[in-house]
Amino acid sequence: MEYRTLGKTGLSVSVIGFGASPLGDEFRTTTAAERQSAVDAAIDAGINFFDVSPYYGRTLAEQRLGEALGARRSRVVVATKCGRYDVESFDFSAKRITTSIDESLRRLRTDYVDLLQAHDIEFGDYNQIAGETIPALRRIQESGKARFIGITGLPLTMMRRVAENAPVDAFLSYCRYNLLITDLDRLLMPFAQANGIGVINASPLHMGILTERGAPAWHPAPDNVKQAGGRVVELCRRRGVPAGAVALRFCVEHPHIATTLVGLSRPDHVQANVRAIEQPLDPELLREIEAAVGPAANVTWPSGRPENNDYDLGSQAAPGPDTSGGSPGA
Secondary structure: OOEEEOOOOOOEEEOEEEEOHHHHOOOOOOOHHHHHHHHHHHHHHOOOEEEOOOOOOOOHHHHHHHHHHHHHHHHOEEEEEEOEEEOOEEOOOHHHHHHHHHHHHHHHOOOOEEEEEEOOHHHOOHHHHHHHHHHHHHHHHHHOOEEEEEEEEOOHHHHHHHHHHOOOOEEEEEOOOEOOEOOHHHHOHHHHHHHOOEEEEEOOOOOOOOOOOOOOOOOOOOHHHHHHHHHHHHHHHHHOOOHHHHHHHHHHOOOOOOEEEEEOOOHHHHHHHHHHOOOOOOHHHHHHHHHHHHHHOOOOOOOOOHHHOOOOOOOOOOOOOOOOOOOOOO
């Protein structure tokens, strides 16, 4: 397993991160035995970064991750979130953030988390996030309950605007760097590198589009993106390689992304993803994938409040209306 340092935090994290939303039965019903086996298999394979949230499984994922880690908690880097608690339940106030961390620590069975992140900040008010939420996170950090703090979301420009005025230690971005989209490099990565902010990448499969099953019915991506994903999957099938393996390897090869999160709940999935990053990418296949994606490349969708949606910094382009319920689990 390869490890990289998360920004200026000094945290050494595995290039594959354990996305713990499936432990909360976000996608299917899991058993205690397979959850335990998945966590054990991940640690045994060298995966040391575990990302969760009280939103995932409406607190179930945190509780189950805490149970599964047990005495091995000291061997891993644990990140959780605050501010989002249900599909339409957000509270980024200092009071709620302060109580949220205590609740999370009880569920995770630990005295501290390594990274505490404000979750899907585009659903909050910019001024509150920068002026109230981030200072509250810093106070939690000063108390020792979190070693470092960060923010997560789909829109990239809001994360940059927040960090320009209220510095953070890490960004978690989803569906902005994979085989279908790479605008993370243009809109956020230069700022992150210049300021020593660690970058966590989530949804290498573009929330299910780059799979044999294809996009779930709730997926907010435009049809042309879903169709492009289908072409990529078919192309990889013809070449005899799983699209998911190519997608994950593509993300892991980015030198400035510290870790890429993969949703895991079974030991065989852990092992398959570890094998995937050991396979080199075929440059010719990547060129064919780029051609297959075509005009659908770098197409995203609105999320959260309209005023928080992406626009090129310095432009006057108005964001479109919200059509997304936010991340179902990064």
